[in-house]
Amino acid sequence: MKLSGRTEVYGIVGYPVKHSLSPIFQNASFEYFCIDGVYVPFEVKPENFREAFFGLKALGVKGVNITVPFKEKAFEFCDFSDEHSALIGAVNTVKFADKIEGYNTDWIGFLKALKDTEGSIKGKKVLVLGAGGTSKAVLYALSKEDCYIFLWNRTREKALELTKKFPAELVAKPEDALDSVDIIVNTTSVGLSEDEPPLFDYDKIKEKHTVFDVIYKNTYLLRKASEKGAKVQNGLGMLIYQGVESFKIWTGLEVPISIVKESLPASVLS
Numbered sequence: 492m493k494l495s496g497r498t499e500v501y502g503i504v505g506y507p508v509k510h511s512l513s514p515i516f517q518n519a520s521f522e523y524f525c526i527d528g529v530y531v532p533f534e535v536k537p538e539n540f541r542e543a544f545f546g547l548k549a550l551g552v553k554g555v556n557i558t559v560p561f562k563e564k565a566f567e568f569c570d571f572s573d574e575h576s577a578l579i580g581a582v583n584t585v586k587f588a589d590k591i592e593g594y595n596t597d598w599i600g601f602l603k604a605l606k607d608t609e610g611s612i613k614g615k616k617v618l619v620l621g622a623g624g625t626s627k628a629v630l631y632a633l634s635k636e637d638c639y640i641f642l643w644n645r646t647r648e649k650a651l652e653l654t655k656k657f658p659a660e661l662v663a664k665p666e667d668a669l670d671s672v673d674i675i676v677n678t679t680s681v682g683l684s685e686d687e688p689p690l691f692d693y694d695k696i697k698e699k700h701t702v703f704d705v706i707y708k709n710t711y712l713l714r715k716a717s718e719k720g721a722k723v724q725n726g727l728g729m730l731i732y733q734g735v736e737s738f739k740i741w742t743g744l745e746v747p748i749s750i751v752k753e754s755l756p757a758s759v760l761s
């Protein structure tokens with residue numbers, strides 16, 4: 492990568508961001524198109540987010556991805572938001588033009604990735620675990636496909652709040668919906684670390700299920716689901732597709748998925 496006086500700066504803003512794969516594949520995308528651009532991590536403490544966000548515009552940064560825990564705050568700070576982020580209430584992609592433009596590509600990333608495993612999901616029955624920021628994008632995507640959604644969250648009130656925006660049937664425990672659904676989606680952070688107790692008895696997963704975990708590794712949930720003969724997918728595809736969509740928003744160019752995958756370490760692809 493060669494930098495010049497004209498290099499355009501992009502990046503990812505979050506806390507933490509050290510683990511992020513986005514700088515790897517977004518820089519590969521700039522290189523693929525021979526664009527004089529660079530994508531850097533910006534780890535910002537929550538108390539500094541406002542200053543950092545508007546500072547990025549002042550510095551002439553062209554665009555950023557926004558990740559945990561700033562997606563909702565960034566949405567509030569944008570001058571304009573696309574129809575999807577307006578309905579989700581969160582942005583993961585910002586373009587600094589004359590105005591600050593906010594977009595959400597998480598939902599389309601999720602949908603494309605799930606369809607890779609499941610084919611059409613039109614009208615399917617889905618259990619969604621979790622009611623945080625990621626869950627909103629997932630619920631939005633599923634409701635666009637007319638899925639029937641069962642929603643479970645550890646903190647019931649948060650799930651109840653989401654049903655005001657996205658039609659879903661609340662369940663008291665995940666097991667209550669297992670027999671009824673085709674697809675199970677984990678949007679919680681459970682599984683990131685190996686020592687957390689499971690969300691439910693994973694032995695109850697059946698061969699008929701497709702299990703999608705937004706965490707981009709082979710979690711205990713996915714390993715158990717595989718054992719049971721279910722189809723499984725981790726969050727890497729979602730991450731890649733949302734990133735490709737963000738890149739398209741900034742540059743108008745669509746990078747081939749193969750270029751993104753080739754740039755990633757073998758350990759995350761296995």
Ligand code: ATR
Nearest residue numbers: 559621622623624625626644645646649679680681
């Ligand atoms: P994100 O933006 O990644 O979705 P988030 O908004 O902090 O992150 O949401 C985290 C989700 O993981 C929430 O649904 C949270 O449940 P609560 O609403 O009850 O906090 C869920 N979560 C985190 N740790 C959990 C645990 N140990 N058991 C069950 N759910 C958990």
